[in-house]
Amino acid sequence: MLQLEHIGKQFANGVVALHDISLHLQAGEIVTLVGASGCGKSTLLRLVAGLEPPSTGRVALAGEPLTAPHPAVGVIFQEPRLMPWLTVRANVAFGLAQLPAAEQMARTDAVLARVGLSNFADALPRQLSGGMAQRVAIARALVTRPALLLLDEPFSALDPFTKASMHEHLLDIWADTRPTLLLVTHDVEEALVLSDRVVVLHGHPGRLSQTLTLDLPRPRRRTSPEFQAWKQRVLDALAVEVGA
């Protein structure tokens, strides 16, 4: 459903961030991009989000070229990025302005219940903890029912316990409506808990290094020997890149 064809990105200052990246995502697939910091993974996500144009190549969604932010593509950023002047409810409904008020309300309430924040609907962002704020951001992205959800290190600022419960949350939600997920992370365990495929990028400029297709059944246990073996394989793939 998402096609990246020979994507390259060079910034105005001459820095080449990405070189010749091709990647296809199936509908309902969860794909994780891993790589050392600065390898261009977030840039790649920004191109898919339509926030920046690629310098070369093309991004296509269901065959249609993607050149600007698309209603079927949701984005969850590294930070919650909530509008501080809007209540939790209004933040979640931010992308629903075209819908009738009743529909906005119904969808927002449902999603807030889904992320366990119904009691905070009228709170302001400043009253939320980091984990709660990020759940609001997830709710804001989900409420528009995107077919493709882009996640840019969305849990990296959270403590390990909150992070693990967010993984559960995300997988539950994914099981509901099966959106396609493209996730950027530098946390190998996160990649292994969530993804069908792990794509390893290596940097300067970022190129595809390896694609690992995980055959682990869900739910995945971090302590299982298979999980640990996969972790070693991904770490090896990353290490090759660091050594290169």
Place this chain on the structure above:
Amino acid sequence: MAASTLVAPLLAPAGPTTASPTQRPLGPRQWPLGAVLPVALLALWEVLARLGVLPPNLLPAPSRVLTTIAELARTGELWPHLGFTLGRVALGFGLGAGLGTGLGALTGYLPLMRRLLDPLLQGLRNIPSLAWVPLFILWLGIYETSKVVLIAVGVFFPVYLGVMTGIQQVDRKLVEVGRVYGLAGLALVRRVFLPATLPAYFVGLRNGLGLGWMFVVAAEIMGANKGLGFLLIDGQMTGRPQTILASILLFAVLGRCTDSLLALLGRRLLHWQDTHGTSFS
């Protein structure tokens, strides 16, 4: 921020508003401490004046100042003075803040307009605004127009700077969220830029209003037959310091009241801010 530090030294009457516009009034447990010194000084002044230690032709007692105001109010003489001064400030503030908002929005939002207009405006800002007085009088006469324009010039720059820097400082990350949801142009301005700029805007408005009150005094001292500033000069000419002090007191009260109105409006609109001033709500 830059705008308020630049104008703060000029803001003696209204007090600098560098703090957040949402700064809360002191709690009931705190105010008596701040009131101790003023009350003590007033009492000392009153006693010294009554004992004749302070010469009444130079520094009349506070009670004398208050009875002067009461007398002006009773004879009806006070109201035209108040009305003219308030009217001039209102007109000048409206004109200056309106232009400051418009041009600030233009230069803040459009880099091309900033490159075109901002150097000129920053250059004009460096002229001490009171230096315009002779020219304005020459061009616009000594009546209302020159006064209102002078006040407008004073109000313009803090508001212009507040709006422009406010827009430039809007968090790129929030703008991106707007873009992800397909917002562009006016919709993006209304739903992201406008609310995000409001805090800086209110700082600019309050600084501008403070300058407006300062400039109305200057304008009325230059030549007026109505207004609180006229009372200042009248008191000086006729050797009545109680009239001068009454006028000063009224300026202070009016300045404070109008500033509080703006502050109240700001608190209403900016209750969402996550700042030191609101953190204990």
